[in-house]
Amino acid sequence: MFNLKSKGSFDESSISANTIIGAGTTITGDMTSNGDIRIDGVLKGNLQAKAKILIGPDGAVEGDVEGLQADVLGKVVGKIRVKELLHLRGKATLHGDIYAGKLQIEPTVTFNGQCHMGANIVELNTERANASAVNQ
Secondary structure (H helix, E strand, O other): OOOOOOOOOOOHHHOOOOEEEOOOOEEEOOEEEOOOEEEOOEEEOOEEEOOEEEEOOOOEEEOOEEEOEEEEOOEEEOOEEEEEEEEEOOOOEEEOOEEEEEEEEOOOOEEEOOEEEOHHHHHHHHHHHHHHHHHO
């Protein structure tokens, strides 16, 4: 079930776990994940992931979303910062600004906000956000 190649040493930083917030679940508070995360429930808070984020058709996030890649099929109210590809699909609804390296939007998506694209934009915006958080 758990394939650890070496029995002697154990490095927690090399393990990337998948997290699922199931339908019918509501979480209030900020979340941070080192692995992939799928949201089919509701998150009332900010989400920061170092891997891929998937917000399912019935999933919702009320806060800022930041990750490496993201697929959004549900609802997001807040800013989205994605270093690589942001894919808005199905009947996704987004109320907030986008900062993405690349963006793909299907015609059935509702988007209300500003879009900033390019790898330089994502990196610069993240640095500014971190600097303003430190100054406060």
